[in-house]
Amino acid sequence: MEVTNRALEEILTKVVSSSRKDWVDFLVEATWAYNTTWKTKTGFTPYELVYGNKALLSIEFEYNTLRLATHLDIDLSHAKQERLLQLNGLDEQRMETLLHSEVVQLQRKIWHDWHLKEKKF
Numbered sequence: 345m346e347v348t349n350r351a352l353e354e355i356l357t358k359v360v361s362s363s364r365k366d367w368v369d370f371l372v373e374a375t376w377a378y379n380t381t382w383k384t385k386t387g388f389t390p391y392e393l394v395y396g397n398k399a400l401l402s403i404e405f406e407y408n409t410l411r412l413a414t415h416l417d418i419d420l421s422h423a424k425q426e427r428l429l430q431l432n433g434l435d436e437q438r439m440e441t442l443l444h445s446e447v448v449q450l451q452r453k454i455w456h457d458w459h460l461k462e463k464k465f
Contacts, residue, residue: 385448386441393441396434403463 355374360367379391380399391399413420 348378385445387444388437388441393438396430396437 350392352371352374355377356367356370359370359374380389382389388394
């Protein structure tokens with residue numbers, strides 16, 4: 345949680361004015377930017393880990409999918425089945441992320457321990 349707060353603070357300090365009175369106006373955008381940014385340690389965005397899909401920006405939507413499907417009488421049962429399969433695979437993706445995170449932590453620990461210099465007093 346502290347890492348997230350620190351990252352949000354860094355984003356806000358780059359965006360808000362010098363008086364820092366308008367930080368609350370940019371908090372939603374800063375949070376969205378943080379949650380949709382790919383993280384090296386996990387290999388995913390926080391949004392992907394929570395919802396199982398990549399975040400779509402509102403500009404990427406040209407029309408409302410359900411309204412169009414209703415208008416064209418398209419059967420969405422296959423899409424529902426696909427979504428259920430994606431949600432079931434989400435737990436597997438989270439476990440892979442945890443394992444990847446542990447591997448990265450172990451690699452960093454090994455690197456850190458390798459570069460430690462023993463001091464004798």
